[in-house]
Amino acid sequence: LQSDSSKPIEIAADRFSGDQVQQTAIYTGNVEVHQGTLEMHGDRMDLSVNKKGYRTGVMTGRQARFKQQRDNPDPRISEWMHAQADKMIYNEEKDTITLITNARLTRTENGVLKDEATGQLIVYDIRNARSQAQGGTVGGERQRVTTIIAPRKKDNESGSSAKDTTGLRSSDSIGTRRKE
């Protein structure tokens, strides 16, 4: 939700180690991050602070997982974004999550899978609900991006306007802005 960004961040883990010289904080063991409806889980998270005081969290795990509810004009629809990857980078300043290696981003409505994108690199812009997927190469082989977009129902059936495009589009580079 847009309101998530104003909520405090809560982190839980088994261990914490900080370095005042490097200005880093490392959480290890059952790491959980909560911020409003945003949730991240993994084995380790490296948290650093940039000069403007914004944080960047690099979460790794088998696999690191992310989920967040999205604002949906139709109150009957509980829309969620889910992501998993070997490595995730959450950038507080840009409000983006970068999924690296075995990345998968999905969108569900009331628990039903609507859209899905997989690839080796996916950047999800939380603020604008946009994502960009890249295939990348694995073992020297070019990997393709796979995107599955669920068919849109007509206006009256789904209650969401036909013009309401998803955040996911099937192209190597999805860059168009989502209409609010």
Add this chain to the structure above:
Amino acid sequence: MRERISAIVAIVLLLLLIGASYFYATQSGLKDLKYIPGENSPDYTAENITVTTFGPDGNPQRRLIGRRMLHYSDDRTDVTEPELVAFEPSKPKVIAKARRGWTNDGGQTIEFEGQVSLDRAAWKNSAAMSFRTTKLTAYPDTERFVSSVPVAFAWGEDRTTAGSMVYDHARGTISLSGNVKTHIVRQKK
């Protein structure tokens, strides 16, 4: 003749008495007699103390302040309301305080107990840091502070709680373990 015998008997009795006295005198060893304080009674005390330790370069390195100090014959030292201040030109100042402190090894380790606070000043781009706990062991020579009981840790605006801690002031590293929970105030956009 009777007087002579009486005199001899008296002399013998006196000699016996002198011998016995001399014997007891040698046994008692007056010179060994000294005040040996019991384990719980101090051999010296001091009020409102400040003990400053200097480094090899002659600069003050550490200062121990206390309202009252009791020293015992087994080299144990108790300090009421101790405050240990470590200051080095190249590092931020760090202050450890508590209601009570003691050392059993001449200050190599100092135990702090009761409303323990450990505060490190802000330094370069690192915000101020503070620890609050109920027990803490300080190792002044290696500049390490260890606690194995729950601790509350604040770093800038971030608040963390954990089951135990190690703060290495020399290397500037913090290790917390056991149910670590951090609360980060969101940066205003």
